[in-house]
Amino acid sequence: MICVAGLGVSGVAAARVLAARGEQVVVLEGRDTERAREAAAGLAAFGVEVRFGEPAGPPPGTTTIVTTGWPPHHPMLAAATAAGIEVIGEVELAWRVRPEGAAPWLALTGTNGKTTAVRMLTSMLLAAGHRALAVGNVGTPVVEAVAGPAEVLAVELSSFQLHRSPSIVPHAAAVLNVAPDHLDWHGSMEEYARAKGEIFARAGTVVYNADDAWASRLAEPYLDDPGAAASGSPGTGGPAEPVTGPVTGPADVPGGGPTDVPRPARARVVGFTLGVPRPGQVGVVEDLLVDRAFTADPVTGAEELASFDDVRPFAPHNVANALAAATLARAYGVPPAAVRRGLLDFVPDPHRIAYVARVAEVDYVDDSKATNPHAAAASLAAYPSIVWVAGGQLKGADVEDLVRRAAPRLRGAVLLGVDRGRIREALARHAGNVPVVEVDGQDTGVMDRVVTEAARLAAPGDTVLLAPAGASWDMFTGYPARGEAFARAVHRLAEPDGGARA
Template sequence: MTARRDVADLTHRDAAWSGLRVLVAGLGISGFAAADALAERGAQVVLVDAAVPAPDSAAAGRAQILEVLDVEVRTGAEAAAALPGGRELDLVVTSPGWRPDQPLLAAAAAAGIPVWGEVELAWRMRAREGAAPWLTITGTNGKTTTVQMLAAILRAAGLRATSAGNVGTPILEAVLHPEPYDVIAVELSSFQLHWSSSLRPLASVCLNIAPDHIDWHGSLADYEKDKGKVYANTEIACVYNVQDPATERLVEQAEVIEGCRAIGFTLGVPARSMVGLVDDILADRAFVEDRATSAVPVASLGDLEQNGIPAAPHVVANALAAAALARAYGVHPHAVAAGLRDFVPEPHRVAYAGEVAGVRFVDDSKATNPHAASASLAAYEHIVWIAGGLLKGAEIDDLVERFAGRLRGAVLIGADRARIAESLARHAPDLPVVDLADTDTGAMDRAVVAAARLAQPGDVVLLAPAAASMDMFANYGARGDAFTAAVARLTSSGE
């Protein structure tokens, strides 16, 4: 067999990719993008996936396109169970969802075959000269909001910019776009960071750390370690959350480029080398000439309002993180404010769903774990909470204890609602609780009606389930859509 090639010198798109023998794991969007980019550069690519795509599905369409490009596509459990026999490989490129202990990936590691993720491949396929710098964002919660805020700020500054990575455009597509970007805002999951090693972002941030995906990483320590890789090799600024000491600790442990600065973001008054709040002003005391004695305003809390509703504290924190990254890139303060005004949140992220009899309804179906739900619950004084779903082993007791005093009532849905009910009984024994065993299509309507009856004028009915949705809905988006539709029907009924 031909000796394995050294892939260390594959550091730009014009490198010697031709003839490289690559296995791509996964037929999803990132796997397709990787196989397509490699085949276009003359690599010999085989793609494997445990799932056999249904006829006429998007996955089947991707497989057909790849086969036209001379990519060998193998699907089924056997195809993904082990390295292909009789084939020497130079490289494995994995989709982010594949766990490190997956047999094929474990066999590659044992054989000394380098394993990259799509993000690592994208970094190595940047232009040799003049490639767009990356501003990278990770965290347990808030990544998507922050990366989209940042992209809006960059565009408001007149830059050709996009958000990519774990959200929206696959990062390979952004890197290889025929009309190059000036700068790319990159959202990175812990999975993507695990498989990355040579990224060199201009500026980076870890928004927060809370237990998540422990089953994938094996331990909280390993999860934190992978999150911390966002800071590795950062050139200008490592941005951390002053309210989350774990993020500052990750900065302290990171190997960065000489001269890189640690920049904090805080909901309090900023100290030197921080961005934060001074009354209702988002202020930069990091990227100013005389940061010892002065700060510059970059936006106001009014710039973050949506439908007249003040931004929740975690949304303000996300805006401060985005502002810090933009300022590290050199964006003018006026563009920060303009971008935040232009920003439109994605559906189901603390989205206003309507008002009935003085009660506001807020959809945060994206709050699929207790940490995310905590941010929503902290935003309102009097709440009727719609909660429940699949807790996936997450602890709920601390969340309930912390916010019991804000609750006017609770409506519980989903498979693990009993655990939430037990916690409410311990920490808020007098709270009115409606336990809905319903799982049919009308269940959300009944939950919204029950919540409305518990609420008083001035209250917020908050869908922040603290749990995943797949026990009752296709995904958190379908759950949020059901909530919004139920609120609309309640509004029209006048109940």
């Protein structure tokens, strides 16, 4: 009997696939909700039993457990491990059940920017004429996609998924960035980073952010010169060599197996950087995204992939997302013109540095997806003069470095949410001259008051930026609801009587 731990989207998909293969399947779910009951009723048609309640151990007769995000210290998983029962994740299951000749995986992970980069990558693959699908943490369960018609899968993987995926062999794999997050789940920063690094273990091409210390460290074991990833200029592997050859323009856009597939004897390793790329890297020359890795002569020349104007919305961290996507696409053979076309066709997901409106010569930007300090720092770095809207659940994260770096850009701050006091204290230490307003309460009118206070602090030319640095669950059903509330409040502010609504 196979036990599936969790009745979320991935758990339901795993149970269906296993039942279709003739396995006896039991699903365990701790939360007895209306949605869970509906999912259980749907699985009953496949002969899948769902048991509600917190299990202390695996059901009798369990041979394998497929977990969909349960932490490793959960009593049931710990008991299973102690009993010698194999515990794998949904992504590992997907790799094992994929048919012969299944679509290769272009896999990507990171603390922030994963979904944006994977969707950019998918757009580039489609522009090159490939039947591509974005799967994994981005929405579609991998276990459902592996038997589908896609020619290539762009796979977004979280640290939870990578933690129990010991066999996957991506065609190419990338780490965008690594910053403290989910430490309560993993137990330490080192363990969190180790889980992220699992994406490289058997990859044919290793792609890493040369500007990110942790990503560079994870790539080091695969380099000919271990340590080069973190030497020289910060994160670039040494001083950039000048591009002496031509930066060529884009050409026209042309039209699985067993679980024990070994990793290639030596993976190709490619870094991407916001600086001038060294040979073997993809990076930036002036306002161009250029390739010095997948070209005929990477030593003296480079090939143009796109320009800053093609990256939307434009911000340094979004250029990094585009570079990561482009490097994975180039590893799969996508031509330069399709990289550019893919960026132009890409439609950003909501609540990611999304422009809302201009009111009284002040721009309002919704980056509600910035749910940790690392994401908020990237967003704050994109604007020169900011009234910062921040707060929520910090999940134990440290905001000192975030506030210290952002201080020169801050004109004011409006704080909300359960952990706003910690941000206020950091502002007092590092930005004592910045006016701070705290908005208390959890009623539906909070965001109207937040936006009204932000408008009062802002001057023409400023940006009021919602980049909370914390999760939203203390006040909202999720970061989309928080961003929507902010946008609605901004639009009400723009109305003639907007101020009267606060």
